[in-house]
Amino acid sequence: MPAGNTYEAIATTTLGSNAGSVTFSSVPGTYTDIVAICSIKLSSGSTIYTQVNADNGNNYSSTGLNGEAGVASSSSNSNINSPLFGYSGNTTDFNNCIIQYMNYANTTTNKTILGRGNASDYVTARVALWRNTAAITEIKILGSFATGSTFSLYGIKAA
Amino acid sequence: MAPILGIYASQISGHLFAPSGAYDSIATTTVGAGGVSSVTFSSIPSTYTHLQVRFISKLSAGDDVIMRFNGDTANNYWNHILYGNGSSATASVPFSGAYSGIALYYTGSTASVAGGVIDVLDYTSTSKNKTVRFLGGYDDNGSGNIDLASGSWSATPAAINSIVIKPVSANFAQYTQIALYGIRGN
Numbered sequence: 308m309p310a311g312n313t314y315e316a317i318a319t320t321t322l323g324s325n326a327g328s329v330t331f332s333s334v335p336g337t338y339t340d341i342v343a344i345c346s347i348k349l350s351s352g353s354t355i356y357t358q359v360n361a362d363n364g365n366n367y368s369s370t371g372l373n374g375e376a377g378v379a380s381s382s383s384n385s386n387i388n389s390p391l392f393g394y395s396g397n398t399t400d401f402n403n404c405i406i407q408y409m410n411y412a413n414t415t416t417n418k419t420i421l422g423r424g425n426a427s428d429y430v431t432a433r434v435a436l437w438r439n440t441a442a443i444t445e446i447k448i449l450g451s452f453a454t455g456s457t458f459s460l461y462g463i464k465a466a
Numbered sequence: 467m468a469p470i471l472g473i474y475a476s477q478i479s480g481h482l483f484a485p486s487g488a489y490d491s492i493a494t495t496t497v498g499a500g501g502v503s504s505v506t507f508s509s510i511p512s513t514y515t516h517l518q519v520r521f522i523s524k525l526s527a528g529d530d531v532i533m534r535f536n537g538d539t540a541n542n543y544w545n546h547i548l549y550g551n552g553s554s555a556t557a558s559v560p561f562s563g564a565y566s567g568i569a570l571y572y573t574g575s576t577a578s579v580a581g582g583v584i585d586v587l588d589y590t591s592t593s594k595n596k597t598v599r600f601l602g603g604y605d606d607n608g609s610g611n612i613d614l615a616s617g618s619w620s621a622t623p624a625a626i627n628s629i630v631i632k633p634v635s636a637n638f639a640q641y642t643q644i645a646l647y648g649i650r651g652n
Contacts, residue, residue, distance in 0.1 A: 313647070314489030339494075339645060340520055370603060370610030372550030383552025385608045409581035410522040416641050419522055419581035421601060432550075434581065434603035434612045463520065465645035466491035 313464040317341075322456045325350045328449040329458045336412040336442050338462030343446060345404040347393070350453040355393035355404050355424060358447045359411075359437055363388050369435035375428065389449060390435035393424025398453070402426040411443040418443060488650035490514070497642040501526055504632030507646045512590045512625055514648030519584040519631070521602075521644040525573045529636035532567035533584065535596065535619050535626045539566045542621040548614045549603075565634055568617030571602045576639065580604040582613075589626040595619060596626060 315338075320329060334341060347355060358367075369390035371382045384390065393404040406422040420435040437443075448458060495505045510517070523531065534543070545568055548557045573580045582602020588594060596619045603612035619626075631644060638644075 313491040339643070368605050368607035368610070370550060370552045370605045370612050372548065372555055372612045372614065379555035381550025381552055381555045381612070383605075383608070383610060407581070407583065409520070410643055413522075413641070413643075416522065416524070416579045419579050419604065421581050421583065421603070423601065432601060432612050432614055434605050434610060436579070436605040436607060436610075438607060463489070463647070464491060465494040465520075465643070465647075 315462045315464070317460045317462050319457065319459040322452055322454050324454050326452045328447055329452070330445060330447045331460050332445045334444050334446055335462070336444070337464065338412065339410060339465040340463040341408040341411050341443070341446065342461045342463065343406045343448060344459045344461065345448060346457045347402045347404055347450065348400070348453040348456050349395055349398050349402065350451045351398060352396035353451040354391050355402070355448065355450040356389035356391055357406055357420065358389045358449065359408070359418070359443045360441060360445050361447070362437070362439065366438045367435055369433055371431050371433045374430040390420065390433065392422035392433050393426065393431065394429045395426035397427050400427045408443055408446065414440055414442055416440060490648045490650070492646045492648050494643065494645040497638045497640055499640045501637035501639050503637050504630050505638060505644045506628060506630045508628040510627050510629065510646070511648065515588065515651035516649040517586040517589050518647045518649060519629070519644060520647065521582055521642070523573065523580045523642040523644070524576065524578065524639040525633050525636045526576060526639050527636040528574050529633040530565070530572050531570050531631065531633050532565045533570055533598065533617070534567040534630040536624060536628055538619070538621050540621070541566050542619060543568050544618045544620060545569050546616045550612045552610055568598055568619070570600050570615055571613045572611050573604050574606055574609055574611065578604040578606050586626065591623065592625055593623050595623055
């Protein structure tokens, strides 16, 4: 029996001035997955990263499938302090970045994070690992964000 | 009611939402200590427009994971995958017909925690072959795989009323959680 609507908007923020990061703190543990949907204009050509639970240690890794300048590639980054989920050298257009924190509240498995980054000059699909079994309670998105960038957080609750 | 949530950044304007939308949780399976060879969602209601499956999975051994519809184990599935393994990007038709199902993703070891999202569009149509899209993969801090997959089920067009997701040879291990959602149209 369906459990009813379970895709909920939790919070959104629009930058009134340039910022180096946006943090969603006290993320409730009542959902199954968390999805961050971001429309980002960069103030300088740069990457878009994420961190969780204020962990800036080298406890992340990622595997990416990328397209840039007509070339497809795959990349792997081990023992990094923040996995990449977007990039652009363009400071004019807005980039789409959707990051999914899968089964984020469980306390038995390391956390898998999926994402896609779409820019006028770069596209990527990524999977990242946070080597920690703790529930994710804080989500941080980092980059050189310009005024008008929008960040929305959604919760998806399984029956 | 929106939960308590803090947001902070330098200079933001924000607000909290009340829940609304057209996305329902239909069913969820969490695998226990013994593991299972497959997860089946049966008697799927036809009241939605699209389906979405979201999961994390652990396997008893490195393996490919496939999807089937309505108990069809014949070679009625087609597949294209664009994937990256950290060193090269590859497009392939690796499993066409071989598994009698749509190949979704590969998981490297028992330690891997894969994640994925499967979209099944217009699943109740009786005039269209069904098309599936998938984003998912795993990363093991030194090895990994990210997959963008498309699949189709080309049996006589029928509404999908059951979905099976299974490793080809291995089992889903404890802590695997697979959830089915329905997305309503107007």
